[in-house]
Amino acid sequence: MxxxxxxxxxxxxxxxxxxxxxxxxxxxxxxxxxxxxxxxxxxxxxxxxxxxxxxxxxxxxxxxxxxxxxxxxxxxxxxxxxxxxxxxxxxxxxxxxxxxxxxxxxxxxxxxxxxxxxxxxxxxxxxxxxxxxxxxxxxxxxxxxxxxxxxxxxxxxxxxxxxxxxxxxxxxxxxxxxxxxxxxxxxxxxxxxxxxxxxxxxxxxxxxxxxxxxxxxxxxxxxxxxxxxxxxxxxxxxxxxxxxxxxxxxxxxxxxxxxxxxxxxxxxDGEGASKLMTCTVKGAKDEETAEVLAKSIAGSSLTKAAMFGSDANWGRVLCAMGYSGAEFNTEKVLVEFASKEGSIAVCEDGRGLDFDEDLAKKILSQDEVEINVTLQEGSGSATCWGCDLTYDYVKINGDYRT
CATH class of the missing domain: 3.60.70.12 (L-amino peptidase D-ALA esterase/amidase)
Structure with missing residues (x-):
């Protein structure tokens, strides 16, 4: 092909x-x-x-x-x-x-x-x-x-x-x-x-x-x-x-x-977006669980806002996973942020890690960023796509008809 x-x-x-x-x-x-x-x-x-x-x-x-x-x-x-x-x-x-x-x-x-x-x-x-x-x-x-x-x-x-x-x-x-x-x-x-x-x-x-x-x-x-x-x-x-x-x-x-x-x-090309956000969940008990989790993360307004600010606020990710409705072991979660500037682990076993904030910001300042979540419950995986949430989104939709 x-x-x-x-x-x-x-x-x-x-x-x-x-x-x-x-x-x-x-x-x-x-x-x-x-x-x-x-x-x-x-x-x-x-x-x-x-x-x-x-x-x-x-x-x-x-x-x-x-x-x-x-x-x-x-x-x-x-x-x-x-x-x-x-x-x-x-x-x-x-x-x-x-x-x-x-x-x-x-x-x-x-x-x-x-x-x-x-x-x-x-x-x-x-x-x-x-x-x-x-x-x-x-x-x-x-x-x-x-x-x-x-x-x-x-x-x-x-x-x-x-x-x-x-x-x-x-x-x-x-x-x-x-x-x-x-x-x-x-x-x-x-x-x-x-x-x-x-x-x-x-x-x-x-x-x-x-x-x-x-x-x-x-x-x-x-x-x-x-x-x-x-x-x-x-x-x-x-x-x-x-x-x-x-x-x-x-x-x-x-x-x-x-x-x-x-x-x-x-x-x-999301309205007002400045970056593509790819969210992958792997190691879930099945594909359906991974999909629910990935969708919840990619759809979280707070996660999207954090990506707009290039803020490695991994708590937003775990929060979105927690209210997704999917069952998973909260103490077996690894979260990493990645882009063409590299990759950085920010959370392991459901707890925050000491990480280089400057490097994390550099990674998240790119126009394509990844949120990678790894569980330890099976072979299920899924990738979802979204974008950051910017000021321009409200501007575009505030006067959409006019």
């Missing part, structure tokens, strides 16, 4: 496009994107666990009931969630995309991101979608168009082998705030030319989302619009993957590489 360029256009037979159609107040930012396969794809998706779900989520669930899709239409600037005429406007958006791309309306995935509760100006989409230029090397503009408070484009693609056939898989996503495990305000679109059944796509997607997007936290909020979709058009020419065999394992591994990279990029 190797990293390649191309994002959602890296796989054979996928085009993308983007434009400004007038949804956002900005007169310069693109606010509509579309992705198109040359043929109908096997497809699957996972969605937010928030009980309040945006209309595009509900419509996409309908359209993917048969495991088929050919195109995506996605807008930024308006979430079409809890909004007047929500389902009607989501259907009109799907029809506009289908008409512009020449595909069946039922094969169009619809997604939206932006402000909740406002009527989607779907007329702008209907008026301009047909003007969009779709090209085979256009992933970057699509990635830019779905950004809201994101400050960085998030994209990746990889090339991998399936039974001697070279396949490609790539994705774009957006996500910066309202991010919490069980998905957050994120949209992710993944395309592949690997031939794989809808059932096997779903199995691989569920396996990987648990270990990637569901282990990212920025601020403890889970949104109404989150969606991760995978479209496979089979144009690489491999024999279709229909069972959990070595070919499936190769596909699942490639999918995990893409999803984990995008998950890390979401965490690193």
């Amino acid at each position: 190797k990293i390649i360029e191309g994002g959602v256009c890296a796989a054979k037979g996928f085009k993308a496009g983007a434009m400004r159609c007038g949804i956002r107040k900005s007169h310069t930012k693109k606010d509509l994107a579309m992705i198109l396969s040359d043929c109908v794809c096997n497809a699957s998706a996972v969605y937010t666990t928030n009980r309040v779900k945006a209309s595009p989520i509900l419509l996409t669930k309908e359209h993917l009931a048969d495991g088929k899709a050919q195109a995506v239409i996605v807008n930024s600037g308006n979430a079409n969630a809890c909004a007047p005429f929500g389902m009607e406007n989501a259907r009109r958006q799907a029809k506009a995309g289908a008409r512009a791309l020449g595909v069946s309306e039922e094969n169009v995935i619809v997604a939206s991101t932006g402000v909740i509760g406002q009527t989607l100006p779907v007329e702008a989409i209907e008026a301009h979608a047909g003007e969009m230029e779709m090209k085979y090397d256009n992933s970057l503009v699509a990635a830019e168009a779905i950004m809201t408070t994101d400050t960085k484009v998030k994209t990746i693609a990889v090339e991998f082998d399936v039974d001697g056939t070279t396949c490609h898989i790539g994705g774009i996503c957006k996500g910066s705030g309202m991010i919490h495990p069980n998905m957050g305000t994120m949209l992710c679109f993944i395309t592949t030319d690997c031939a794989v059944s809808s059932e096997m796509i779903r199995k691989a997607l569920l396996f990987n989302v648990k270990r990637t997007f569901n282990r990212v936290t920025v601020d403890g909020d889970t949104s109404t619009n989150d969606m991760c979709t995978v479209l496979a058009n089979g144009m690489a020419g491999n024999a279709e993957i229909t069972a959990e065999d070595p070919a499936y394992e190769a596909f699942r591994e490639a999918l995990q590489t893409v999803m984990q990279d995008l998950a890390r990029k979401i965490a690193a």
Whole structure:
């Protein structure tokens, strides 16, 4: 497997496009994107666990009931969630995309991101979608168009082998705030030319989302619009993957590489964040326990604030572990902080160590820091990703609508 360029256009037979159609107040930012396969794809998706779900989520669930899709239409600037005429406007958006791309309306995935509760100006989409230029090397503009408070484009693609056939898989996503495990305000679109059944796509997607997007936290909020979709058009020419065999394992591994990279990029670009925070718990009695502990640490506002201040306050870590609900031996806990500047143990057997505060501050002053926790209860391990909590987070969200 190797990293390649191309994002959602890296796989054979996928085009993308983007434009400004007038949804956002900005007169310069693109606010509509579309992705198109040359043929109908096997497809699957996972969605937010928030009980309040945006209309595009509900419509996409309908359209993917048969495991088929050919195109995506996605807008930024308006979430079409809890909004007047929500389902009607989501259907009109799907029809506009289908008409512009020449595909069946039922094969169009619809997604939206932006402000909740406002009527989607779907007329702008209907008026301009047909003007969009779709090209085979256009992933970057699509990635830019779905950004809201994101400050960085998030994209990746990889090339991998399936039974001697070279396949490609790539994705774009957006996500910066309202991010919490069980998905957050994120949209992710993944395309592949690997031939794989809808059932096997779903199995691989569920396996990987648990270990990637569901282990990212920025601020403890889970949104109404989150969606991760995978479209496979089979144009690489491999024999279709229909069972959990070595070919499936190769596909699942490639999918995990893409999803984990995008998950890390979401965490690193958390609203107002100055550093990516990676939290790993190992030596737990099982993976589930390790995951609960790692999520609690990564999601702790006090831990995140300590990381912002480059303060080696390991007590915040143990406190977050203690209220996580997971069972563990509090007297068998090792905590270490690490970065490219080195590693330092700050707590052992649940008690503080004498350590070099200056070195610890130097380690935690980097833009990527690690919190590594080791227990002595088993082989379970899990890694979660988050970011520090800065003054800018409040500034961004204090006037989000304006």
